[in-house]
Amino acid sequence: MAVANAISDEGIVDVRDRTDIRRQAKLVSIFGLVLLALIAFYSRIDDFHIVYTLGERVIKDDPAKEINAQPIMIVGIVVAALALLLAAVNRVPKGALGALGYLLVGVAFFSGFIIWCYADQSGAFSVAIINPFPGTIRLATPLIFGAIAGCLCERAGVINIAIEGQFLMGAFFAAVASSMAYSAEMGLVGGILAGVAIAVLLGVFALRYQVNQVVLGVVLIALATGLTDFLLSQVPDDPDIKKYLNEPLILERVPISGLVNIPVIGPALFNQTILVYIMYASVVFVTLLLFQTTWGLRARSVGEHPKAADTVGIKVNRIRWQAVLLGGAFAGLGGAYFTVGSTGTFDSNASAGNGFIALAAVIMGRWNPVGATLASLLFGFCFTLQAQLAFLDKIPGELLRASPYLITVIAVAGSVGRVRPPAADGEPYQS
């Protein structure tokens, strides 16, 4: 009757634990679904010929090229089948090799999906697949600014839900500043100041009065929404006055000669506005700041164990104030994207929920600026894809518009439990 378990040399009881079983079940079902979907796509395509271009649009000098996608599709199916086989015998490797495997399956699914979308087009012209990367970088820019603002605040232990509010204020005042000064660059300054203004409110209530930071963030978003709508309604229709308030100049694209000629990624990375280049520098700056400087070490200690920081003479709330204000500047720049960085005129709710997606990127990127940037790029890619697929009628438009948000929810839910936020995130500290 004894339930003797064999004990291996490492002192581990030979028990198949539930985590392992769950992992296998999860992988088998995911890979199985991918395989089924790919087979379904394959069987529904009659003509595998699709057209594509490496540019952002089809122009006369660079006509769309045609390709037979059948071999790609078959490779994808083989990859998915192999992955399913490995999962079925519970031999999916862990670590880097495993991650590469997941990436391959992901790429296989994505290409199958795209091919299905673009194949069998009826009508006089075939819509071509265009280079999605320039759009990805553009749409990810505000997300990245918002996400590094979030990383800064949360690493120092202050939850900043109000990124959306900072975006709205940044967008509005960037438009105003640009219109008044007749300079798009001044718009960026206006955006920074507006973002910092919301950060001041966040700091006063979260740090001085120790209000619950989640509730506070929601309130600040409501405030920013109401305030920008009100101010927008006060802008007169008289064009002579309006041009000084809400007819901003837009940032010009500044191609970087040489680098811009690299195929596919050249136009994506190096034919952008100054705001995008500031974004690149900001990611590097914040990463170095957090992990290679005295200030960063102190800020992270304040976010993990404020009492420990206090007992070695670090002023906890001073560091938190600095992090919140600096974060406000970045979030304000992100807001400026929605006016001077893209469309120009400020419209009601210009940031359209991007602040919340930036927040999701912070979590998915594990509170690391580089990770958050990668997550933002993924979301940017989804937005770009959504915009392109809208030209085709394979998927209902409503579902398509909801898809980036759906992917956000799945991505965040998937990272819950596996990522650890800063230990003192959102906890007020009083010495």
Place this chain on the structure above:
Amino acid sequence: MPVKLEIKGLTKKFGSFTANDHIDLTIEPGEIHCLLGENGAGKSTLMNMLYGLLDPTEGEILVDGEPVTFHSPSDAIAVGIGMVHQHFMLVPVFTVAENVMLGREQTSAPGVLSRTKASEFVHQLSERYGLQVDPSALVESLPVGAQQRVEILKALSNEAKVLILDEPTAVLTPQEIDELMDIMRSLKELGTSIIFITHKLREVRAVGDRISVIRRGKVVGTAPPTATEAELAEMMVGREVKLKVDKAPPKTGEVVLSVEGCTVVDPRGHQVVKDVSFEARAGEVLGIAGVQGNGQTELIKALLGLVRPDAGVIRLDGEDISRHGPRESLDDGIGYIPEDRSHDGYIGAFSVRENLILDLYRTDRFSRGPALRLDDIAANADHRIVEFDIRTESASTPVSSLSGGNQQKVVVAREFSRPLKVLVASQPTRGVDVGSIEFIHKRIISERDKGTAVIIVSTELDEIFALSDRIAVMYDGRIVDTVSPDIRREDIGLLMAGATPDKPEEVTV
């Protein structure tokens, strides 16, 4: 240069409550000065004032005869006071070197961290004081004893002349305690004065040069290390204390609870309980000894149905209960005194009356359909308050406003008000005053004598020795040996530290 530290008339009031009442103390250069007192006597308040974490209401602190005021810990650090806190002030996700340099960072250019310099610095420091640690190890990956060495190094890195050690032995194995005492002696040789705070009599006598006893916020006397344990205990509590629990030899009966091959995997995939088997018989106390974090918590959770074991069988009176949840476990007759009472033992905002029926509110005794029988609940509370000597203003006082000892008595009273087959008590007297310890121990022994199988889990060897009829020692998720309570302290210490017993397979009795 050794430093002389004087405290004159230091008083701290929190509202109407006086935590420290005109305390006078002198710490001579290069002495180990022990501060002995019960939990809640005011030792930590005093030290927090010395370290600039609290502002004194009255009185002064003198360093080498000069009065000083501390507005923050940096002021205290500046005059050479270092503190090793009971709850380590270390950032778990930082490396040893990062923790040591925090606040006084090593830099390669202004504002830019130099991790190589920091590692070099920690390395030199640990050589100088003979405290071995790996500068690049993550603190959370280190055993508790090593984390404490990091705390000491951190204090020494600030050129501390006076080192305050706040309850440093609470989390250590007996061997680690010996090591710590050696470290204290060698620091003293190097001229560092040490204030050693504890409530353990054995330790002050082993290492102290002088002993000051604090009771209810006042220094009630000083004693040389030659004083007997009984004398010190009396000074500490204010009356004569029985250090031993009176108990008759056990009348051991049938096996009530049997555990076979119990294995628990935590959510992160680590096996925290590994193939544990034991039996508990009616009328005996089985002590489970071990340093905190060696699987005791998870084993207990499995017994109570709070987690489901990943392998193995738990039987109560022969019936398999491994798949029972907590409510079924209650109905099975398992009583539970949790290790963290404020977290798992009571609901702080609820009254004493309500907390006393948390397990029985849905029985016919206390409810009629969806309605509670308030009169019966009140009568029950009045009865229990007298029986268990719970000192509370009234039965409707929220439990959170009682003292630690009385909170624990509420938990004990509730668990003992059902007929029990098995009582599982985890750290039953942690943070409880000496008077209540005596009482709770007595009640546990009388429960045993009624024929209940009692399982005591404790990290305090004194408690294990006082209560147990048999002792199982846990290390790294396994029961490494089951021994009789007349084993020597050193031997059980070795088992707790993982020294392999000769016959590792014969752990069941």
